[in-house]
Amino acid sequence: MGSSSNVEPPETKAWETRAMDRVSIHDPAATLVTNKDGEKVYYVFGTHISQAKTTDFLNWEVPQYSDYENMEDNILLGNAADTLKETFEWAGHDDADSAGGFNLWAPDAIWNEKFEWANGDKGAYLLFYSASSTWRRSAIALVASQDIEGPYTYVDTIIYSGFTSKDSTDGSMRNTHYEGTHLPELIEEGIVSEFKEEWVRNGEREYNTDYAPNAIDPAPFYDEDGKLMLVYGSWSGGTHLLELDEKTGIPLYPGEDGTTQDGRTIDRYFGTKLSGGFHQSGEGPYIVFDEESDYYYLFLTYGGLTAQGGYNMRLFRSENVYGPYLDMKDNTGIIEAGDINENYGIKLSGNYNFSGLNSGGYRAPGHNSVVIDDSNNWFNVFHTRFDSGNEMHEVRVHQMVKNKDDWPVQLPFEYRGVLAELGQVSSQEIGGEYEYLNFGTTNATDMIEPSIIELTSDGKITGDIAGEWTDAEGYLTLSINGVSYSGVMTKQPDENDEMRIVFSAYGDNNEMVWGIRTQ
Template identity: 35%
Template sequence: MGMALSAVGCNSKEEKVDITFENASVHDPAIIKVQDTFYITGSHMAEAKSKDLINWTSISDSVSNQKLFENIKTELKDALEWGKTSTFWASDWIKLNDGKYYLYYCVCEGSSPQGAIGYAVADDIDGPFKNLGLIVKSSGEEELKYNDENGEEKIYDSNVNPNAIDPAVFYDADGKLWMMYGSYSGGIYILELNPNNGSVKEGQGTYGEKILGGYHSEIEAPYVIYSKETGYYYLFLSFGGLTSDAGYNMRVARSKNPDGPYYDAMGNDMIDCKGVRGKFLAAQNEYIMNYGNKLFGNFRYPLSEENENSILDPSDLGYVSAGHNSVYYDEETGRYFLIFHSRFPDSGESHQVRVHQMYLNEDDWFVVSPYRYTGESIDKYNEKDIIGEYSFINHGREIWDIVNEFSDVTFKKDGTITGDIEGTFEFKEENKVDINIDGEIYKGVFVKQYDINRKDYTMTFTVMGSNNGIALWGIKK
């Protein structure tokens, strides 16, 4: 099923429009654009492609039918043996200065940080990729020696050293190449790479520089994008456990330097975001939940009376444990896109890829549109467009399995907000908005979007707290 071109725009008179989607299931999607096609790769060497970020075609869904290597079990034998596994976890890819494509893959035993990151190269994005070897390893029970940044030999400690998985490779503003990586265990680290061949530069020690995390706190999936508009490097992360009952959610911090320090809206240095010795995984959430701007959490979309009793696709009802994202910036249009996987309410562990457009607010923080991308562009609106009743949600800071519901508020002509939440708002510059609730200012935008359940276009808003890093959404009724 495709999407009719006439349904893409949303500036015409509102009418019922049945937009359909071709969905794909790629866990931990990392995006790259080659000519006019977007490709994503993820865990288990799953792959999919799209022309429009709306309709996806699956290329592979497991190691057994992967298309990137001619004989992956043979070529990547060293990695699989070290990771004590038969599968691969989150990958990333990038085109380097030599015009070739580099795939950064990883393996992990799973119940311990027995992991490794390696890399491979190909002339074409479709492969075949040729293995270039392992570049960093971590360990479970067996002793592993490494060199610190001063060249001193030490013994790997999973409380403070990184699990060598979840690579994310990016260029900085000066053309230097970096790899941010890590998951749980000792935290998130960064290594500088050679921009000509993708290898690790010498003189950084085995693991490079620590950015945040530690003591097995549930922080993983780093991804970095540089914005020329703001001069910031934005570090996206996923907090919590990835299963449907573990509260996975995406957060962001920023820095003027690729290797940090990174800060959130509260002014926290992310190096302080970590657990405490002696606790593990979810038990550390009380310490890390107060760091990073939370983009959104578990939620269930509001349903109108018309579709309340309809049989709806569970994947349209809301998101659960959405995370492990990548980001794409379209230089021609100035649009930012958040690409991630999500589970869904009452649907177990099944997951699909989702793409949402993002916007920079007046504080230079990203806010995420409430509905998936269907080709919309932000427009110039007037007071009539934005005044009215909204379904409203506060995404909070928690890391939990609760699926939040929307409440009811009204935006009035006099600039007040009434209903389940009370406050004031200021509409300005044709699509920007400041919302004041209990003295906290939330900044963001109004944008008209396609409501996937009502099959109609409606006004939405998305804002981020200037001092608390909390996201609020609204969907006009």
């Protein structure tokens, strides 16, 4: 096991950047930073060592030399093969799915003022990275810097997955015996009790992906008491949560097994299970704590990440950092044998098209992060593909506004520099024709095309669907086919900067619906 007491801070250097209107960053994780000039800057890090920064989500700066293939003098990691040598001995470099290159995925950064350097300095940006060679053999690495722009120095490899308890292979000639991880050291030092039989199956020569997670997609955050936490995991055995030692950034592994009050697993090594299991889709976990509502919100992405894969974002919340995290139907996202994941979680969005878009339609939006600025404005930052017949992707940012029940509701159009607020739409303006989208609750791959409805001045919904509506200073309630939807009515500019009246609401059946006023 490594320790920050052995880690010397690297020399920092400023990025040389070029300006861009759009950026292509997969699995974007946004971090809000106050720079040395007192300016608020959003840094976004993503898969394949991609990064950018912006002050307004409209104008982006990208490092001049940030190519993924430039791994010998990388802007964040220097010589990446040397910096992450210990991690790559297990996964992520020139092996199996990473043959001939590197698989470094889904990083996320956080400032930790209590991190201790070997020279006595305190404070570091901790950047957590995923390295992977197969869909189950992966590792999460921790690197640190005193400047968010890096470069970063290696601290430790903190979570491994895909291991076995007997000599075996998985997609290459590499031995997957757990002796290639830090588990023997953790067990010898008494940090983790003995090897757990449930981690493996099929004669101990296969990693048990029904139970144990894939160690990717790390997302650090602080809980309400200021404790540094890490949520992580993808598909396989689901999403897990660990507390981190603030001085080192290394997990405080539970050591012994346990069970939460509601029956979820507390694994001696992987931590507390929050969602998923039995290799159902579910990746990119992200937790944000909202001081105003006193809730923790858990975001996940279901489906396959390709344009035709049905990628879509989901939402749960909890009053406790360890859960349970519940949806509108008060169900957790825990998957048991035979369950289908699409039955759990509010569906934030999926594939969609309507007027006011210049893209021809959006596909597979997901793997999001959420930032709350100093004025308590919410922004959902995610990547999306398009209805263009290829896999091109870009970052999009949508504002979120909480409904009367304190659920953050995503607005239909991307953020264009104008904040949407409640109370912007008068009762006289609400009546009229709307394009209406219902995202349902499935991991559908089809493009969702809008229906046409009318909200009448006497509180009726007519047209392609029938129902009723009420509005109280921007808090909108819809009643359609026995489902109650709670959301917001507001104004925001479309992609042509024309102001549009829009609504967005969650149903008590976990559906998301959008409306865009046409006339």
